[in-house]
Amino acid sequence: MTETSLMEKELATLIVEVLNLEDVEASEIEPEEPLFGEGLGLDSIDALELALALSKTYGVEVKAEDEATREVFRDLRSLARFVEEERTSG
16 A cells, blocks of 8 residues: 555545545545556546546646646546646646
């Protein structure tokens, strides 16, 4: 089990709430567990909803056409890193 940062905990809670994941507790989402496919099982619609929530909550924009977007949504840790970097650079 990997140590979870405060931002990762916040994002895990956001994911569970925004996507209405009834069978998942935020504390169960491991920082390096894939968010899509075999991991948490999110899909492209979930990615759109999550991107909108990130924009509203943290003021960061995830661009669908950006090649780095797949890496941003790889896991909770990379998503947290992206949000923190965007907030400090913006």
